[in-house]
């Protein structure tokens with residue numbers, strides 16, 4: 225699988241750990257840091273660390289796992305560690321983990337001393353097909369997701385399917401949701417291929433195609449002025465469901481589970497007002513229904529969900545913005561909805 | 577005085593408040609915020625606010641005055657206010673204040689929703705001739721100055737000498753130090769003009785020339801890879817003295833006072849090792865000596881000062897980097913010194 229060229233940085237798929245080592249050596253960095261969470265320290269670090277142990281300018285940074293720690297407090301913790309380790313501007317941060325690590329590590333690096341180099345080694349399916357590509361960094365604040373961040377490209381991304389072996393089925397499926405999204409918005413053939421394969425076992429070729437799609441979109445529109453909003457399909461409602469679940473549920477939804485709900489709701493809206501056919505809506509509902517457990521959306525949470533949607537970054541002038549499908553493989557930007565219509569789509573999901 | 581063109585944004589000198597209003601109207605922003613500190617709310621806001629009061633999409637944000645508040649806590653406060661006011665991506669932040677407001681407001685805006693527009697209305701001499709131009713944003717952390725920040729250009733800068741009327745003499749002189757620095761590193765004629773004028777009354781033409789110099793340097797090197805380091809003259813040692821004073825003194829040094837000490841020390845090093853003549857060293861010492869009160873550098877603080885210098889952003893591989901003068905009006909980048917040499921220069925200042 226050929227290296228994908230993104231916005232001035234390469235995305236490696238073959239011999240990725242070797243490529244990482246080569247990158248580090250060629251980069252002539254003064255200090256090298258690997259950021260992990262507790263899980264990637266346990267399951268992923270051993271594939272990388274032995275190669276670094278000889279170096280005397282190498283240190284480990286670790287944060288606790290989970291979206292609830294993608295916050296400013298742990299970001300301050302990372303900045304302070306970099307200060308304590310006397311990291312200078314020629315330092316490199318290697319983000320080894322899922323989207324929480326790549327988002328927060330990217331943000332910490334892009335702002336430490338006004339920006340040091342960072343690379344991503346994504347270890348979840350979600351971060352491989354989505355979070356590690358496109359230059360969005362960020363943290364949550366006051367449980368508003370990704371409200372603080374930058375657009376900063378990594379210097380390289382190193383994708384190795386090997387990491388996924390220790391990932392739970394639930395986390396695999398979290399990433400699958402984004403792959404399905406890529407098919408739905410841009411590539412009907414890819415959607416069909418995904419639909420007909422065993423999605424509990426990640427397939428390198430399918431991952432590769434997903435990264436290709438994401439990369440094409442973000443290269444065309446790095447700062448989300450236009451086409452990049454296509455990637456937002458399912459996310460207006462999905463993010464709200466996710467945020468609400470994070471605040472209230474003992475065992476919160478994964479990003480993918482939430483987005484899957486969002487895609488069903490927004491497919492409903494697509495069917496109502498953007499031309500998605502009844503058959504296509506049924507097909508989408510069936511595919512997601514087979515993959516993800518049913519979640520109970522409580523009527524009493526609707527006001528909260530709408531309030532969260534109102535805070536979405538893509539809104540303008542207080543109007544709630546959704547990306548919809550005109551058919552499978554074809555998106556339509558900037559559809560605005562009233563609270564009533566949005567609630568109707570939540571009711572639709574609840575009724576399934 | 578003609579508008580200066582910087583890196584894709586204008587710096588206005590004439591009718592600046594009118595220009596600000598025009599900018600805001602043409603910009604078609606969904607929400608407009610003015611960030612002040614308590615002093616600029618009292619002394620500066622009245623020149624601007626009446627023009628905005630008619631608008632229903634306008635709000636005020638205020639933080640306490642002083643460098644000790646240029647920290648992550650108040651930055652979080654600004655982010656949270658923006659969330660509470662439901663600021664979207666088409667919002668504008670107007671930073672009305674000194675360098676603390678322009679640095680922190682710039683950072684908050686450049687990271688809120690991954691970046692909203694901001695403009696500077698600098699109200700101190702220092703922020704007019706220095707902080708508001710060049711795209712550096714930042715906050716302090718763990719009393720390491722500007723350790724977290726971004727390189728993000730404002731959309732425009734509006735300079736009005738009128739604001740300076742309410743500024744104390746001490747704050748005026750804080751800005752004067754940077755103007756003198758601009759002369760010392762690049763323009764001997766400008767240095768002479770400054771030296772021979774009454775520096776307690778800010779002069780619009782002299783301010784203009786200072787902005788021109790700063791602008792030329794930062795345009796050539798926006799992210800401080802080369803020539804921009806010339807602006808660092810006096811700052812390696814000056815920053816350390818300032819940080820130490822902030823931590824320990826009841827009435828800390830201003831930025832300019834600290835930088836003036838740094839420029840004397842680094843002129844001493846320039847004389848020792850970069851070719852600055854004895855006469856020039858004496859002249860520099862005399863000019864600064866006439867303008868700034870003598871400050872007591874304690875021997876027992878030297879280790880702390882060196883430790884702070886070691887954390888400076890411009891260092892590479894643990895070596896302390898100074899910009900020096902080969903003569904008045906001419907700089908030399910990337911001079912590295914041992915702890916002993918740096919202490920010697922502190923001794924020199926103490927001996928004056």
Ligand SMILES: NC(=O)c1ccc[n+]([C@@H]2O[C@H](COP(=O)([O-])OP(=O)(O)OC[C@H]3O[C@@H](n4cnc5c(N)ncnc54)[C@H](O)[C@@H]3O)[C@@H](O)[C@H]2O)c1
Nearest residue numbers: 263267289322323324347348350351354355360387390391
């Ligand atoms: N920047 C972007 O463009 C972008 C895009 C999509 C999502 N995101 C962000 O990504 C985050 C979600 O990503 P995620 O699902 O990877 O979350 P995550 O980083 O929390 O990873 C999920 C869980 O898997 C664990 N884990 C990671 N790798 C493992 C491995 N190889 N083996 C075993 N366990 C492993 C983690 O410790 C965590 O508990 C969200 O914060 C979301 O906002 C960002």
Ligand SMILES: NC(=O)c1ccc[n+]([C@@H]2O[C@H](COP(=O)([O-])OP(=O)(O)OC[C@H]3O[C@@H](n4cnc5c(N)ncnc54)[C@H](O)[C@@H]3O)[C@@H](O)[C@H]2O)c1
Nearest residue numbers: 615619641674675676699700702703706707712739742743
């Ligand atoms: N970004 C850059 O390139 C850059 C360059 C130089 C300095 N800086 C930063 O700028 C800061 C120092 O700037 P500063 O000296 O303007 O600090 P400041 O913002 O703290 O202002 C100094 C004092 O003057 C008050 N004040 C401001 N305008 C006034 C007015 N018109 N009338 C009366 N009082 C007024 C303020 O409230 C404050 O008490 C430092 O944090 C420094 O790091 C940044």
Ligand SMILES: [Zn+2]
Nearest residue numbers: 354402479483
């Ligand atoms: Zn997503």
Ligand SMILES: [Zn+2]
Nearest residue numbers: 706754831835
């Ligand atoms: Zn300065």
